[in-house]
Amino acid sequence: MLTGTCHCGGLRWSFNGDLDAATACNCTICRRYGALWIYGWEGETVTTTGPSAVYSRDTMIGFNFCPTCGCLAYYHV
Numbered sequence: 001m002l003t004g005t006c007h008c009g010g011l012r013w014s015f016n017g018d019l020d021a022a023t024a025c026n027c028t029i030c031r032r033y034g035a036l037w038i039y040g041w042e043g044e045t046v047t048t049t050g051p052s053a054v055y056s057r058d059t060m061i062g063f064n065f066c067p068t069c070g071c072l073a074y075y076h077v
């Protein structure tokens with residue numbers, strides 16, 4: 001299991017799945033974040049707790065971040 005939090009600890013996530021599935025997206029937003037993304041179903045392999053705010057560039061994807069410290073935690077499609 002892999003777990004993480006934002007900088008202030010208010011937004012938490014956990015992943016219980018195949019870590020070999022991590023990928024690096026090359027879109028303009030993900031290149032700036034420099035993140036490796038893991039994929040799973042919320043409530044099954046991925047769980048999140050705590051408040052989050054959403055930035056949506058379009059209607060296809062929403063980047064969720066901590067409203068207190070601003071750290072990016074996950075995205076939803």
